[in-house]
Structure formats: C-alpha cells, structure tokens
Amino acid sequence: MPLEDPANTNSLRCALSVIFRANFGRHTTNRYVRNARAYFQAAATAGNSIAMYWLGMLYYDGWGVEQNLTLALQWLQAAAEVGHRKAAYNLAVAHDNGIGLLKNRVQAFHYYSQAATAGDTDAMWALGQMYYCGEGVGQDLAKALRWYRTGARNGHATSMYHVGKCYLRGAGTKQSIPRAKYWYRRALHSGFSMGGAFGLGMCYWQQEPAADWSKAKYWFEKAAEQGSAGAMYNLGYLAECGCGQVENQADALFWYRKAAELGFEQALLKLAKLSGEEF
CATH class of the missing domain: 1.25.40 (Serine Threonine Protein Phosphatase 5, Tetratricopeptide repeat)
Structure with missing residues (x-):
C-alpha cells in the first residue's frame, strides 16, 4: 500500500478538526465550517477518497459553502470510483430520487450494490427494497429477503422490520408468524419501535388458528x-x-x-x- 503524502494527510486532518470544532450538522453557518472546504479541496485533489466524499457532501447540502449539486456529484463520483462506500450510497440516493440529475433507478441499483457489497447497511436495505418492488432490477423476493437479512444481521433496524414483513407475508420464503414476531421484536428493540410495534400487531391479527x-x-x-x-x-x-x-x-x-x-x-x-x- 503506498504511503500517503504527509501534507495531504495533514490537510484532511485539519479539515476534519474544523468540522468537529464547528459542531458539524447543527451549526452549518459557523465560520469554522467555511474553512473546511479549502482543507478538503487540497486532500481531495491529491486523491484522498475521504476528502473527496466530505467535499462532495459540503457541496451537496451547502455546509459552509454555496450549495452546488454538480460539484457535489462530481466529488462523490470520484470518491465512489476509488471505493468509498458512503459516497457510492449517496450517489445512489441522488440517482434514485433525481437529485441534481435525471432519476435513473438502474444507476441507483448499481451504486447501492457497490455500497452494500462494501458493507453499508443503508444500502443493503435499499437493495432489498429495489428487489422487493422490482425497481431498477427485476423483482426477486428471495433476493430482497437476502439483502434485508444481511442488513438486519449487521444491526440495521429497518431491515429487521422488513425481514419480519417478508415472513409475515410469505414473500421470498415460507410464511412464518413466529419468525415474523422474532424480527419485529428485534426491530422494536433496535430503534424502529413504531414499525416493530405495528408489525407485532399484524402478527397477532393474522396468527393461526385464531387472532389475538x-x-x-x-x-x-x-x-x-x-x-x-x-x-x-x-x-x-x-x-x-x-x-x-x-x-x-x-x-x-x-x-x-x-x-x-x-x-x-x-x-x-x-x-x-x-x-x-x-x-
């Protein structure tokens, strides 16, 4: 693995320090955030994927800079091409929703796949959704369940809910109310309490031989x-x-x-x- 240029590493470190100092995400007009772009620019231009991603996100949401979706997508694209999984995920979201470009579900599927394969749990859930609904790819309920389950096993609460839904409906697998209850309870206790509670209600409504x-x-x-x-x-x-x-x-x-x-x-x-x- 090649060693990073110390100057570029220092630029990235300075940029991240600025972001944290600004209490990033809550004080987006803070003067510290405005200084981050120059630091990220230096490291991103030198090929650092983390800096590319953050620079893209600054432009994506207008954090400390004027919002510019064209530049945002260019930097996210550059970061995704060198394997940055969250950049690939956000690029997929842009294609999925037509943010800054024409909506393209096939391209969204491509980038969700890249991010999910690299371990992004939000992308795993999104892939499950695309297979479940047949958007950007042919409908395949078994593959939908596989990606939901992969996300769920990695702690993604919404994926847990959808695994429960698949078992409740018999989508991509044999129907199983007990398994549905198990996954809805996991979703409930992992942060998706509204969905977990609703799913449990449906389980008791549909259980055999009689509803509770x-x-x-x-x-x-x-x-x-x-x-x-x-x-x-x-x-x-x-x-x-x-x-x-x-x-x-x-x-x-x-x-x-x-x-x-x-x-x-x-x-x-x-x-x-x-x-x-x-x-």
Missing part, C-alpha cells in the same frame, strides 16, 4: 402513539367491526379521523362511509 385481538390492539396502540397512520386505521377497523370488543362507532371515527389527518386514504373513505357521505 387484545394483543393486536395493544401493539397497534403502541404504534399509533408514535404516529403510525396504518395502526390508527387498524384501531378504527377493530372498533368498527367489534373484533374482540363491543362495536364502538365513536372510537372508530376517532381513529379513522386521526389516520385521515395523516393522509391515509383508506381512512378518508371509511370516514365518508360512516358519516353517510359515501360516493
């Missing part, structure tokens, strides 16, 4: 407390249909209204029906 309505309601309430519109809708449905409880139209209207306020379309239709305004 009280546990389903308990977990939907936990998810609803954290803002899950789907959980709110399901609570409205349980109240409307009297699943495991006495039918309660007032409760149903309350939960449907809560979900509708968050833009949940099915809740709007339910409100119209219960209010006699169905069309």
Whole structure:
C-alpha cells in the first residue's frame, strides 16, 4: 500500500478538526465550517477518497459553502470510483430520487450494490427494497429477503422490520408468524419501535388458528402513539367491526379521523362511509 503524502494527510486532518470544532450538522453557518472546504479541496485533489466524499457532501447540502449539486456529484463520483462506500450510497440516493440529475433507478441499483457489497447497511436495505418492488432490477423476493437479512444481521433496524414483513407475508420464503414476531421484536428493540410495534400487531391479527385481538390492539396502540397512520386505521377497523370488543362507532371515527389527518386514504373513505357521505 503506498504511503500517503504527509501534507495531504495533514490537510484532511485539519479539515476534519474544523468540522468537529464547528459542531458539524447543527451549526452549518459557523465560520469554522467555511474553512473546511479549502482543507478538503487540497486532500481531495491529491486523491484522498475521504476528502473527496466530505467535499462532495459540503457541496451537496451547502455546509459552509454555496450549495452546488454538480460539484457535489462530481466529488462523490470520484470518491465512489476509488471505493468509498458512503459516497457510492449517496450517489445512489441522488440517482434514485433525481437529485441534481435525471432519476435513473438502474444507476441507483448499481451504486447501492457497490455500497452494500462494501458493507453499508443503508444500502443493503435499499437493495432489498429495489428487489422487493422490482425497481431498477427485476423483482426477486428471495433476493430482497437476502439483502434485508444481511442488513438486519449487521444491526440495521429497518431491515429487521422488513425481514419480519417478508415472513409475515410469505414473500421470498415460507410464511412464518413466529419468525415474523422474532424480527419485529428485534426491530422494536433496535430503534424502529413504531414499525416493530405495528408489525407485532399484524402478527397477532393474522396468527393461526385464531387472532389475538387484545394483543393486536395493544401493539397497534403502541404504534399509533408514535404516529403510525396504518395502526390508527387498524384501531378504527377493530372498533368498527367489534373484533374482540363491543362495536364502538365513536372510537372508530376517532381513529379513522386521526389516520385521515395523516393522509391515509383508506381512512378518508371509511370516514365518508360512516358519516353517510359515501360516493
């Protein structure tokens, strides 16, 4: 491995020191951040991939410099080409969402693959999503599950949730409510508590031979407390249909209204029906 030029290494060290001194991410107009660009520029021009990545991100979000997506993508591209996994991930996000360039899901898939193979857990989840939905690549539920599971095993909470969803739906694998519960609980305790709670509610709703309505309601309430519109809708449905409880139209209207306020379309239709305004 070639030795790095001490001058370039020092430039990078100075740049990172400036970033941390500025309390990076919270005080983006701080005078210290503005000094970082020159340091990163020196190291990036000399070929340092870390400096390329950070310089790209400064331009990407306008941190201490005027936002310039063209320059941002050029530096991220340069960093990705020499193996910087987070640069590859952010380049994928740009292609995936059409940020600074035309949306291109095939290119997004390419860069997500590069980042995921290099160990980026966000990219692992994103690859799972692309395989699950057939975006940028042919739909392949087994490969979707494989990437979700890889992300999950590396501690990615959202991937854990999606592994649970695959087992709940039998997507890419045989349906297994116990395995779904296991992964939803892992998501719950790893930081994706809203999704984990919602998933557990669905497990108790769909379990065989009979649903456990009280546990389903308990977990939907936990998810609803954290803002899950789907959980709110399901609570409205349980109240409307009297699943495991006495039918309660007032409760149903309350939960449907809560979900509708968050833009949940099915809740709007339910409100119209219960209010006699169905069309």
